[in-house]
Amino acid sequence: MSVTYEAGDFSTSRASNYRYSWDLVTHLVGREFRLRYRRTIFGWLWAMGYPLARLLVLAFLFTRILPLGIENYAVFAFTGIIAWSWFATGIASATSSVIDRRDLLIRPGVPRSAVPIVSVLTDGLDYAAALPVLAVFLLLGDGIPLTSLLLPVILVVQLLFTLGFGLALCAANVYLRDVRLLVDVVMLLGFYLTPVFYDAQSVPDRYRLVLDLNPMAHLLSAYRDILIAGHAPATVPFLVLTTVGMAILAVGYLIYRWASPSFVDEL
């Protein structure tokens, strides 16, 4: 193994060792997740607390006060809430990840892209921790459809988008700390602009474009297709979505890769 660092050049000595990278990322994700709920009485059960509280508020609002007439609203809203939460917290934590974990950047040979990846995946475990609740809701309703087995596929597509945005924003945030604050504001808006707690069908046609351009809107309808309606998402649009996701990840990664050699100088 031999490396040459030229001025402006990029290379990380162990990044191409995939088995090592896998060990590194899985270990750090496990560690972060354990730390998050360390010394709490309820441990990772807290991961369900936030989505359940949100669900409670929304369910009360939109079934009792302003009924939206959506069938089995708890399942409908909860599917949206947990997926949206992963997207929003994943991007936000990836954005500030490099600043929070400077200690990982000053380790020789630790692949730099591992830092935001670990953040996004750790937040993904919160999603996983909420799945048993979703399963209970489904069982209380019409049961768990067989198409639920497709869930990992949709999660991977969501991961493409979250990581793609996360990597690019993370790089930007090193140079401009406003980015992290902007992300919080955009995510707050995004929660309402995404059909998390309302039905996409009820959005008037002239506003459709907002939903069409929002990858989370497409992902949420895919989640609801497989978890509630019990059919696979329409193939062609889903393949398009996946392709766009891969493109965004590629662009995000290239931006991150281009910016990361000088991270340590900027922190």
Place this chain on the structure above:
Amino acid sequence: MNEIEVLGVSKRYRYAASGMPRKLRTLKNRGPRVDHWALRDVSFAVARGETLGVIGKNASGKSTLLRLLAGITRPTRGSVHISRTVSGLLTLGESMHPLLSGEENALTGAILAGLRRAEAQRRLLQIAAFAELEDHMEQPLRTFSDGMRLRLAFAVAVHVDPEILLVDEVLAVGDMRFQEKCFSHLEGLQASGVTVVVASHDLDQIRRLCTRTLWLSRGRVMDIGETDEVADHYRQVLSEDAPSREPVTSGGVRHGSGEVEITGVRLFDHRERETSRITPGNPLTVEIDFIAHEEVPDAIFGVSAHAERDGVRCFDIHTGADGRSVGRLHGTGRIRLHLDRLDLTGGIYLLDVGIFDTSWEQTYDYLWQAFALEVSGGDHEVAVLRPPHRWSMQ
């Protein structure tokens, strides 16, 4: 065969000169900017299996050079060529978390240093044994003393089969005995063909470990060659030179602004023999060598001790409280503290040595746990004091 080749390397850091937000500055492409060249046109090579020392004052570019070798940052100009995998002791224990156990932290450290998870798991016992923390590995790190943490971090860093090892001022870990162990371990690594680069301002360490030495001053190579020659040259120029007031920052074990620097600490027993071990009730002399890089009208010298077993502070003696003025300091000097009798119980005591300005507002140099003193006898002591005593039955 050269393991490391550094060719014409310069490194520039660029700062915004004022608190002006970066974005506005870059958008308008103007506004004040300060360039700082941490390294200028540095070239050298290190052969496989060789140990190169890097000496120089603080802010001379030592750490920047090591960061470049580690690939943590890129040269602004020139190139760095490395032929094998780099491991580094650049910082110790930064990734450790107080709520996780010693074992979990060691595992993380070893993986971050480049081991596969299974391999890291296999070495845990070895690491714990080296750090002498076998009985503590299950406990959360927050229960560890600072010394224990550093020992663990060092043990992890040297048990990952380094091929090229970078060491930055971290050999001041723990007490004297543990430092000795770290040195022997490094010497073992050297013997097995590991290429080592050590940055330090401790010339004794450099002399001991390195055959060749590079001297940096304000980012430029002043001299490179046989360690003894370079070290003598450095010493000589240092004593003539009135150095600038640059803060000493080398981790938690040493800090100070550096106008006066401690260059050596030695202990002597009642027969004037250098020692690190006394018997209870015997006298002890602490000798401090220092160099005042610039003239200082007066200063306070202090020596304090705490028990290693529970951290209880046993004494804190300084010239300030004794109403002693040490007078004007300039150049090298030596001061001795004579303790007429030390009635401590058996055990290890860690000595801190410091030089401060007379108003206590500034620390010139402070060595935390600079020395370990062993007081013999008494395996199961729980108290600190063992006053002279006798019993009489009435």
